[in-house]
Amino acid sequence: MSPEGAPPGAPALGGFALRSADGGARRGTLALEHGLVETPAFMPVGTAATVKGLTPSDLREMGAQIILSNTYHLWLRPGLATVEAAGGLHAFMRWDRPILTDSGGFQVFSLESRRVLDDAGVRFRSHLDGSEHAFTPENVVAFQEALGVDVAMALDVCVKLPASDAEILEAVRRTTLWARRSAAARTRPQTQLFGIVQGGLDEGARARSARELVELDLPGYAIGGLSVGESRADMERAARFTAALLPAGKPRYLMGVGTVRDLLIAVDAGIDLFDCVYPTRCGRNGRALTRSGDLNIRNAVFARDQRPLDAECDCTTCRTFTRAYLSHLFRADEMLGPRLLSYHNLRVLLRLMEDSRTAIEQRRWTTFRDASLAALDRASEGFSSPGLNVGADTDENG
Amino acid sequence: MSPEGAPPGAPALGGFALRSADGGARRGTLALEHGLVETPAFMPVGTAATVKGLTPSDLREMGAQIILSNTYHLWLRPGLATVEAAGGLHAFMRWDRPILTDSGGFQVFSLESRRVLDDAGVRFRSHLDGSEHAFTPENVVAFQEALGVDVAMALDVCVKLPASDAEILEAVRRTTLWARRSAAARTRPQTQLFGIVQGGLDEGARARSARELVELDLPGYAIGGLSVGESRADMERAARFTAALLPAGKPRYLMGVGTVRDLLIAVDAGIDLFDCVYPTRCGRNGRALTRSGDLNIRNAVFARDQRPLDAECDCTTCRTFTRAYLSHLFRADEMLGPRLLSYHNLRVLLRLMEDSRTAIEQRRWTTFRDASLAALDRASEGFSSPGLNVGADTDENG
Numbered sequence: 001m002s003p004e005g006a007p008p009g010a011p012a013l014g015g016f017a018l019r020s021a022d023g024g025a026r027r028g029t030l031a032l033e034h035g036l037v038e039t040p041a042f043m044p045v046g047t048a049a050t051v052k053g054l055t056p057s058d059l060r061e062m063g064a065q066i067i068l069s070n071t072y073h074l075w076l077r078p079g080l081a082t083v084e085a086a087g088g089l090h091a092f093m094r095w096d097r098p099i100l101t102d103s104g105g106f107q108v109f110s111l112e113s114r115r116v117l118d119d120a121g122v123r124f125r126s127h128l129d130g131s132e133h134a135f136t137p138e139n140v141v142a143f144q145e146a147l148g149v150d151v152a153m154a155l156d157v158c159v160k161l162p163a164s165d166a167e168i169l170e171a172v173r174r175t176t177l178w179a180r181r182s183a184a185a186r187t188r189p190q191t192q193l194f195g196i197v198q199g200g201l202d203e204g205a206r207a208r209s210a211r212e213l214v215e216l217d218l219p220g221y222a223i224g225g226l227s228v229g230e231s232r233a234d235m236e237r238a239a240r241f242t243a244a245l246l247p248a249g250k251p252r253y254l255m256g257v258g259t260v261r262d263l264l265i266a267v268d269a270g271i272d273l274f275d276c277v278y279p280t281r282c283g284r285n286g287r288a289l290t291r292s293g294d295l296n297i298r299n300a301v302f303a304r305d306q307r308p309l310d311a312e313c314d315c316t317t318c319r320t321f322t323r324a325y326l327s328h329l330f331r332a333d334e335m336l337g338p339r340l341l342s343y344h345n346l347r348v349l350l351r352l353m354e355d356s357r358t359a360i361e362q363r364r365w366t367t368f369r370d371a372s373l374a375a376l377d378r379a380s381e382g383f384s385s386p387g388l389n390v391g392a393d394t395d396e397n398g
Numbered sequence: 399m400s401p402e403g404a405p406p407g408a409p410a411l412g413g414f415a416l417r418s419a420d421g422g423a424r425r426g427t428l429a430l431e432h433g434l435v436e437t438p439a440f441m442p443v444g445t446a447a448t449v450k451g452l453t454p455s456d457l458r459e460m461g462a463q464i465i466l467s468n469t470y471h472l473w474l475r476p477g478l479a480t481v482e483a484a485g486g487l488h489a490f491m492r493w494d495r496p497i498l499t500d501s502g503g504f505q506v507f508s509l510e511s512r513r514v515l516d517d518a519g520v521r522f523r524s525h526l527d528g529s530e531h532a533f534t535p536e537n538v539v540a541f542q543e544a545l546g547v548d549v550a551m552a553l554d555v556c557v558k559l560p561a562s563d564a565e566i567l568e569a570v571r572r573t574t575l576w577a578r579r580s581a582a583a584r585t586r587p588q589t590q591l592f593g594i595v596q597g598g599l600d601e602g603a604r605a606r607s608a609r610e611l612v613e614l615d616l617p618g619y620a621i622g623g624l625s626v627g628e629s630r631a632d633m634e635r636a637a638r639f640t641a642a643l644l645p646a647g648k649p650r651y652l653m654g655v656g657t658v659r660d661l662l663i664a665v666d667a668g669i670d671l672f673d674c675v676y677p678t679r680c681g682r683n684g685r686a687l688t689r690s691g692d693l694n695i696r697n698a699v700f701a702r703d704q705r706p707l708d709a710e711c712d713c714t715t716c717r718t719f720t721r722a723y724l725s726h727l728f729r730a731d732e733m734l735g736p737r738l739l740s741y742h743n744l745r746v747l748l749r750l751m752e753d754s755r756t757a758i759e760q761r762r763w764t765t766f767r768d769a770s771l772a773a774l775d776r777a778s779e780g781f782s783s784p785g786l787n788v789g790a791d792t793d794e795n796g
Contacts, residue, residue, distance in 0.1 A: 048726075048730045048732055049723075049726065050727060050730075050732050050734045052732065052733055052734065053733045053734055053737065054734065055718075055734065055737075055738075056718075057714075057718075077726070077729065077730055078701070078722075078726040078729070078730075081702075082701060082702055082722060082726065085702040085704065085722065086702075086704060086720065086722055086723070092720075092722070092723055092726075093723060094718050094719055094723070303476070303480060304479075304480055304483040304484075306483065306484060316455075320453075320454075320455075320492050321492055322484065322490075324476075324480060324483065324484055324490070325447075325484070325490055325491060325492070328446075328447065328475070328476040328480065328490075329448060331475065331476070332446045332448075332475055332476075334446055334448050334450065335450055335451045335733060335736065335737070336448045336450065336451055336452065336453065338733065339451065339453075339733070339737065340453075
């Protein structure tokens with residue numbers, strides 16, 4: 001099997017070709033059933049089989065190569081039978097490029113009071129109607145395979161930080177146990193199963209988790225349990241440490257990261273894939289991402305500003321509308337505002353990854369990284385770039 | 399002056415060429431500053447300088463020739479200074495085709511308890527913040543001219559039905575008085591001022607209103623005070639009676655009409671222009687318009703229906719997505735649903751007008767009308783086509 005439209009020299013389905021590296025940053029190509037993903041790559045989040053307010057056509061136009069959707073949400077609504085009746089998730093939502101689904105673990109562990117965990121899996125109550133459900137390593141793999149996604153994530157145990165050493169080690173033990181059962185449960189070779197390294201900020205626990213998962217020889221590995229409230233320095237240290245434990249020939253995915261600054265740091269740490277609700281959530285709330293800091297379009301200074309939102313941006317929103325008009329849309333609570341700003345914010349991150357790929361290919365990554373971080377440091381819009389505490393959560397409807 | 403991009407033989411700016419007629423239906427061309435409008439034409443409503451959820455590019459793609467925006471709403475937010483700073487309403491919202499603005503009269507009279515009326519004009523309080531404002535015939539013309547719109551409406555007095563004869567005649571008297579002052583207040587020849595015929599369901603009052611306004615030799619006339627709660631039969635009778643009183647060589651605009659059935663009836667009555675929030679409001683609420691009746695996409699029967707929303711429709715929504723997916727979007731309260739359904743609903747009405755124009759040109763209007771009305775009568779989706787009580791109101795955010 002080779003991926004759809006794959007050029008000569010592309011890796012085999014599920015394969016990852018490391019094209020070049022510069023400093024710690026990597027330039028690769030991941031071959032998936034619905035196409036190639038050039039890395040580093042940011043994955044827009046389409047929680048409920050839709051990237052909020054945007055069409056698949058919009059996503060193609062802005063250069064999205066792969067999107068993420070959430071097992072927890074799709075499980076509850078519309079449910080598997082509805083997606084299967086459509087012929088799978090791609091057909092249901094009319095997106096013909098790769099899709100990665102998370103395992104539902106992160107969402108379920110965000111439900112704290114509603115869930116019961118043991119080695120078999122996790123029982124939980126729906127946040128929608130209180131109905132009871134259970135995730136097991138096996139049924140979560142089966143669910144994602146039935147969706148027909150390109151990448152499925154193994155069910156993992158995500159611990160809220162700070163946590164005791166015992167809690168962290170228990171989460172690592174169970175995550176490995178579940179990853180082994182997930183790997184054994186696979187039936188669909190077109191769906192690539194990634195494992196998720198846990199271990200909090202404890203290097204010993206991270207090392208054990210990585211070692212046990214790498215033994216399974218999975219097609220890719222994620223770094224989970226970060227971007228959940230720790231400092232940026234802690235995130236960077238843990239991501240860098242963990243990335244170095246993972247095989248160079250497999251893609252590395254840092255879950256829940258999606259600010260300009262964090263993406264630059266994580267690419268530098270050798271990460272290849274990212275997702276985060278940050279750009280779309282900000283887009284709905286009037287916060288615009290730019291390469292030189294965020295700005296709040298509701299701010300009075302923009303009410304008659306005839307400049308584009310972001311003079312550096314090539315997106316349709318910036319090429320068409322003014323800050324004054326966007327400011328009006330948000331003040332008037334007009335739904336076009338969230339649509340246009342979500343579009344822009346995603347394009348900023350996708351283009352950051354495009355430029356990062358070029359910089360790595362041209363062996364000028366460190367210069368690009370330093371110049372990009374300096375532009376953020378110079379930002380003077382009255383916002384500091386947000387910390388890492390803005391990552392994924394139970395429900396994107398924030 | 400001739401309108402932008404006008405072909406040879408097009409009417410002069412502000413002119414209306416009656417191309418053909420068939421039965422009572424008319425096929426015309428209205429020449430405006432920002433382009434020609436082929437009539438009969440439906441005008442999507444962009445209350446606050448945005449057709450909710452849609453971009454100017456979407457509107458061009460679906461074939462919108464002209465849109466309507468609301469003086470009352472723009473006056474309050476963002477206010478004239480902001481629109482003027484952008485270079486006018488077209489530049490502010492990035493729509494380069496014609497715009498008609500209403501006079502604010504209808505909105506202000508919907509505010510009942512908040513307004514005070516005399517011959518000078520009407521004082522009212524903002525529904526947003528309670529601030530005091532006053533509309534006069536003169537300042538409403540000046541406002542619309544400053545926006546740079548193609549068609550401005552004269553301030554009128556709209557009476558809620560049922561009303562006494564005295565109330566109706568007083569509204570007619572004041573509407574004429576204000577129309578004369580509006581005409582005298584004009585300073586911008588590129589903005590065409592239309593008068594609004596009032597008179598409720600009283601033929602005598604309608605006749606007097608029409609006669610007095612026609613004496614002003616305005617470039618177009620609207621029929622106001624209908625589609626505000628009366629029966630469809632009453633609306634049709636009053637529209638037909640009033641249309642016949644208006645000069646054949648000027649465009650006729652029936653305000654607040656926008657269901658498939660009402661448009662067919664009104665075209666048959668000799669009306670050329672229409673606007674209504676119905677298609678976009680329905681779009682936000684999950685109600686889909688079709689040529690064979692409306693359907694509620696939230697209905698359980700659609701949850702796994704893999705057909706397009708409307709098999710007869712050529713719009714992007716219908717060519718891309720299934721009823722099952724649209725149903726999911728509305729059940730999950732996803733903002734993509736309102737966007738996609740608003741797009742479809744507007745396209746249905748725009749295409750109905752396109753097909754009406756062709757039928758009139760080809761002298762088969764009555765056949766087309768009867769077949770179209772019969773298709774609605776056969777509708778079996780569990781909905782009857784809504785009555786006329788769904789027209790414009792104070793705020794489109796419904």
